[in-house]
Amino acid sequence: GAVVSQHPSWVICKSGTSVKIECRSLDFQATTMFWYRQFPKQSLMLMATSNEGSKATYEQGVEKDKFLINHASLTLSTLTVTSAHPEDSSFYICSGDSSYEQYFGPGTRLTVT
Amino acid sequence: AQKVTQAQTEISVVEKEDVTLDCVYETRDTTYYLFWYKQPPSGELVFLIRRNSFDEQNEISGRYSWNFQKSTSSFNFTITASQVVDSAVYFCALSEPYNTDKLIFGTGTRLQVFP
Numbered sequence: 746g747a748v749v750s751q752h753p754s755w756v757i758c759k760s761g762t763s764v765k766i767e768c769r770s771l772d773f774q775a776t777t778m779f780w781y782r783q784f785p786k787q788s789l790m791l792m793a794t795s796n797e798g799s800k801a802t803y804e805q806g807v808e809k810d811k812f813l814i815n816h817a818s819l820t821l822s823t824l825t826v827t828s829a830h831p832e833d834s835s836f837y838i839c840s841g842d843s844s845y846e847q848y849f850g851p852g853t854r855l856t857v858t
Numbered sequence: 859a860q861k862v863t864q865a866q867t868e869i870s871v872v873e874k875e876d877v878t879l880d881c882v883y884e885t886r887d888t889t890y891y892l893f894w895y896k897q898p899p900s901g902e903l904v905f906l907i908r909r910n911s912f913d914e915q916n917e918i919s920g921r922y923s924w925n926f927q928k929s930t931s932s933f934n935f936t937i938t939a940s941q942v943v944d945s946a947v948y949f950c951a952l953s954e955p956y957n958t959d960k961l962i963f964g965t966g967t968r969l970q971v972f973p
Binding site: 777779786790791794836838842846848850851852854 | 900901902903908949959960962963964965968
């Protein structure tokens with residue numbers, strides 16, 4: 746099956762700093778990548794849909810200026826959490842789309858202190 | 859609007875028991891896909907099955923089986939002879955490929971299998 750990696754797997758940062766999370770499709774090209782956020786014991790909530798070479802489409806309620814998404818190539822999408830605050834602490838998961846099937850990365854656990 | 863409902867928040871069983879996880883969905887589209895994913899404590903989502911809306915055949919894969927019924931908009935998942943390693947959160951999800959192709963997840967069912 747297709748493999749998606751995320752880096753880093755976990756990160757701790759101080760409030761007010763920015764954090765970048767990378768999502769890579771290792772053995773397939775993903776025209777579309779998705780970013781999800783999952784709070785403890787909750788479901789995955791779609792944050793945005795990222796299309797290679799164009800601007801991301803954000804879900805209602807997600808601040809696009811806070812969660813910057815860049816999809817510069819068919820194998821890489823990045824999510825930057827700008828001016829992070831403790832409430833941004835969460836598990837961030839990306840997925841790459843291939844033939845109507847999404848392949849998920851292992852997730853990145855962000856803790857903002 | 860699309861919606862996925864997993865009414866069972868948490869289920870506890872003893873090893874070797876059979877357990878069924880319910881999933882009810884809502885969609886206006888006639889073409890859609892349904893999925894089940896497993897999320898163990900490590901957090902990584904594990905793909906279990908994808909079913910398209912035109913294929914109502916039930917599927918069996920080892921101890922896992924799925925019952926898709928369009929008439930009741932349900933896509934239930936049964937684990938036969940459960941094992942401790944089955945302990946995880948299970949998510950049902952819906953996508954509309956000709957709409958946005960994004961996945962809408964249910965709230966998940968936490969399954970605990972005790973030895």
